[in-house]
Amino acid sequence: MRVSDSDRERAARQLQRAFSEGRLDEVELEDRLELALTAKTYADLIGLVSDLPSDEPRADEVVELESASGTLKRSGDWAVPRRLRASSRFGSVKLDLSGAVIEHPVVEIELDLPFGSAWITLPEGATANVDGFRTDWGRVACDVPGRRxxxxxxxxxxxxxxxxxxxxxxxxxRRSTH
Known part of the structure; x- marks a missing residue:
């Protein structure tokens, strides 16, 4: 799978941190940075950082959900990964995190919906940043606070x-019936 600019930047930060900790020398840092910033796939990035410690999710820790035309749905008691990619060419994505097990303070969700829509339900008190989501002919409605x-x-x-x-x-x- 192809990597994004944020994946390349994450790997570059990990390499720079390893250099500042004395795990890489200057020449090795420069060589790996050049490869990281021009990487095309996750396999390219994993090879550059697999021997280094990281507090951030590795490229191979991404959970991917795909559908051609159906609805991708997760709700109830499910484990939310640090990074989730959901794509549906003609369908929709419904992610309910309100009853899920979430072990990470930050969750990244990447959506690829050429002809679909997404509904994401967060637990009370959670916040969301939707600034990196784009729609050409639709809309973005975020009813939760955006600041961390x-x-x-x-x-x-x-x-x-x-x-x-x-x-x-x-x-x-739920409305009360009293």
């Missing part, structure tokens, strides 16, 4: 929907 807060889940959503929309919200409150 200490001790709260922070979700970064990137990607594109050509004709679809992105909706980010908290769970709907």
């Amino acid at each position: 807060r200490p001790e709260a889940l922070y979700v970064v959503i990137t990607g594109r929907a050509t004709y679809g929309k992105l909706t980010v919200r908290y769970p709907r409150r």
